[in-house]
Amino acid sequence: MKTITATPNYTNRTFTIRTFFNGKLNNKYRTIQMSKEEFEAKLNNTENDWSQFLKSNDYYLVKSY
Numbered sequence: 388m389k390t391i392t393a394t395p396n397y398t399n400r401t402f403t404i405r406t407f408f409n410g411k412l413n414n415k416y417r418t419i420q421m422s423k424e425e426f427e428a429k430l431n432n433t434e435n436d437w438s439q440f441l442k443s444n445d446y447y448l449v450k451s452y
Contacts, residue, residue, distance in 0.1 A: 389413075391437045393429075400426040404437055404446065415449040416441065 388409060393402045400423065404416040418440075421429065432440070440446070 391434045391441075393432060393437050395426070395430060402429065403449070404441065406441075414451050416446045417449050418446045 390407045390410075391404060392407070393404045395402050400421045402418045404418070406413045406416075429436075429440075
């Protein structure tokens with residue numbers, strides 16, 4: 388089972404997104420810096436929203452496990 392978590396960084400207006408497969412960390416991504424409005428809007432994103440976001444090019448891979 389795949390799960391996604393997103394941790395906000397309020398200072399840099401970015402999110403660290405982690406994907407887990409069967410409870411084990413799979414990949415870690417970071418968003419590019421966002422405008423204040425976009426960042427605040429994404430604070431309410433669901434797991435499905437982040438899944439859709441990862442289909443865009445607005446992030447970069449930090450580490451693959």
